[in-house]
Amino acid sequence: MPDLDTTTDVRADARRNRRQLIVAAREAIASRGLDVSALDIATAAGVGVGTLYRRFGTKDSLLDAVVVGLYDEMLESAQECLRIEDPWEGLSRFVMELAGAHRDSRGVAEVTAACDTVPTPEIEERTTALQDAVIRLTDRAYAAGALRADVTWQDVMISSRAGLDTDHCLGVDAGPDGWRRVITLLLDGMRAPGHTPLSGTAPHLHDNS
């Protein structure tokens, strides 16, 4: 989260508004994605749109600041998972957390899926770092014999998006933790032997009607 409270020579209210705008933008991006309007962000922050443009020059500039912060959080999560002793635990935990980050913020889902838009240097750098982390996590899991040999680190990365749009399907409501069940099953499929028990929060377990 870069320069949230830069102590430059701006006035106190200006600094406060800047902070509020970043917080509001973060929430707006989470729920509405990167297409959120400048007016929505400003209103949520309790300021006028003029203030937004005065503080950040461009709507995109504000969005960039928020997105970089989100990437840093994903990176931090990856580092934590690399510190977990059990390689499988580390890998599966990171996949679950990355999937969670995607679900928590529609903006994250949009920006990690971008393939044709040119990323800013900050984003590119963090993307590479995240790839490195995933490679390390999968290599550890291979070495421990916990990960199927035909599953690549790219599969792992991609899998973290599998829970994205899995809330409803053809009249079925997956419930608030439905996506966790999907990711768990996916991880089970990637695991070399055995199963992980599904969490007990299953909706309608065997309720065939």
Next chain:
Amino acid sequence: MPDLDTTTDVRADARRNRRQLIVAAREAIASRGLDVSALDIATAAGVGVGTLYRRFGTKDSLLDAVVVGLYDEMLESAQECLRIEDPWEGLSRFVMELAGAHRDSRGVAEVTAACDTVPTPEIEERTTALQDAVIRLTDRAYAAGALRADVTWQDVMISSRAGLDTDHCLGVDAGPDGWRRVITLLLDGMRAPGHTPLSGTAPHLHDNS
């Protein structure tokens, strides 16, 4: 695909335009989703927007006709899979085909995810029929000991959306068949014992760089 060539007393060119509009709408819905504009459909069909409204009265009326057709295809696929002897083969095949239908048409993905909008009677009827089919498919798989006991038919339904948004993630390109790998892994996780070998079309197998 309802009344594609109703031989009512309309003129031949009117009937032809109606057909072209449905074909164009189907393609437009597939690539752009249900929010496609009337002008886009009409242009793709090679007619003016006036013709669209004259033939269908409402944009939604045209969309409904297309969507019902898509549901019928999903239902037909389900019936075919129920005719497959091996219960696991039948179940996994249907999940893959349902996932494929979701990927082939953005409109399908949007409409099967709808939970707050009230469905038309035609859609509701077909949704129930699809649920029944999935229940039958899973019950067969349970009985054969092929499906984990803690996996519900709702899990199966939801899983068919897992491959939806899995083309790119953090710089990784899943390739054209990436979603199939995801669904395969997911099915492996749902399977009672053993693994299904992943298809050989894996991009960058163990290309850790």
Next chain:
DNA sequence: CGCAAGCGGACGAGAGTCGTCCGAATGTCT
């Protein structure tokens, strides 16, 4: 060949967006 049926696309109305601008309010420094 004549005419009803059908056609295309310009059009009005409305929604939603971005970024600017300026009179009013407010923080800060003396």
Next chain:
DNA sequence: AGACATTCGGACGACTCTCGTCCGCTTGCG
């Protein structure tokens, strides 16, 4: 306490995109 530069808010113009209508022109068909 007072003065003044900084900052604020939101109305505003300009633009894009949407739907569904309407009417002069074309065309299929008896």
